[in-house]
Amino acid sequence: MVKNALQAQLLKAGLVDSKKAKKITKQAQHEQRTGQDHKASLIADIEKTQQSKQQKDLELNAEKQKQLEQRTLKANIQQMIQQHKIEKTEGEIAYQFIDEQKIKKIYINQQVYNALVAGSLVVAKATPYVLLATALAERIEQKMEGFILWNKSEENTQTTDENDPYAAYAIPDDLMW
Structure with missing residues (x-):
C-alpha cells in the first residue's frame, strides 16, 4: 500500500510503478534513520522519467498523425478517381x-x-x-x-543489346494478337 500522497500521485500519473514506489518508501525510511536527504535526486529522477515519457508520447503522436494523413490522402485520391x-x-x-x-x-x-x-x-x-x-x-x-x-507518355527506359539483330526493328505498342 502507498504510504504518502506523493507516491499515490506518482502511481496515478503513471510515472512510477509499484516497485519504484516501494523503493522510494524504503529510501525515505533509510534517509530518516540515517539523516540523509535524497529528495533532490528523487525529484530529478522523476523529472527525467517524465521528460522521456513526454518525448515518447510526442513521437507516437507524430507517427499516428502521419498515418492518418496517408490514409486521408489515399481516400481523397480514390474519390477523385471515382468521380473523374x-x-x-x-x-x-x-x-x-x-x-x-x-x-x-x-x-x-x-x-x-x-x-x-x-x-x-x-x-x-x-x-x-x-x-x-x-x-x-x-x-x-x-x-x-x-x-x-x-501511361503511354512515359518514356521507354529499356536498354537494347548492341549485338541484338532485331534492334533496328521497332515493336509497336498497339500490336494486336
Whole structure:
C-alpha cells in the first residue's frame, strides 16, 4: 500500500510503478534513520522519467498523425478517381497491361483504345480498373504514386543489346494478337 500522497500521485500519473514506489518508501525510511536527504535526486529522477515519457508520447503522436494523413490522402485520391473516371468504355477489344508483375486485361471500345494508344488516357488502379484523362493522372501521381498503372507518355527506359539483330526493328505498342 502507498504510504504518502506523493507516491499515490506518482502511481496515478503513471510515472512510477509499484516497485519504484516501494523503493522510494524504503529510501525515505533509510534517509530518516540515517539523516540523509535524497529528495533532490528523487525529484530529478522523476523529472527525467517524465521528460522521456513526454518525448515518447510526442513521437507516437507524430507517427499516428502521419498515418492518418496517408490514409486521408489515399481516400481523397480514390474519390477523385471515382468521380473523374471515363464512363461507357466497355467493348470487344481486349487491352492488356501490367499490375504488380501480372498481366491484367480490360475490354474497351475502339475510341477508348485509340485514346489509350495516343496517350490521352491512362489506366488507373481502383476496385475495377478505370480510365482517366492524362492531366488528372499526372496530378494524382504527383500527390501519391501507385494509382496510375499504365501511361503511354512515359518514356521507354529499356536498354537494347548492341549485338541484338532485331534492334533496328521497332515493336509497336498497339500490336494486336
